[in-house]
Amino acid sequence: MRPADYEWQSDFAKKYVAIGRKEGLAQAWAESVLKVLLARGFQVTDEQRERGLSCQDPEQLETWLVQAATAADASRVADVLGR
Template structure:
């Protein structure tokens, strides 16, 4: 059997695989948001970095990203 070709069938496995994928996607979205903020010249302190990287809510990350594109301050992004 080749790696990556096995199809998980149990509800337990499928649930945890889906959760892992969602966490991975949120992590990627968080990294992209940090990149946008840093590119725009915002200084990201440790507390804000943690708030962003621990967020698992895709809609919240998308909202912040949309705001980050045009915001004049971090307050405009995160309030």
């Protein structure tokens, strides 16, 4: 049996597996936002990078990803990751 196919039985394990998955998903979304900005040639400051990578709110990260993909120019990058 592959570990990914294993179904946790205890409520304790289910709770912490779910937390880990949520954190991993947030990290992936945050990295995606930064990758899209960089791929589009936008400069990202250290402060913006830290703000993006520290965000754990999936809705905020989704909003930022859409904004990163559709920003008209570099002046909008500050709006993507907040000021």
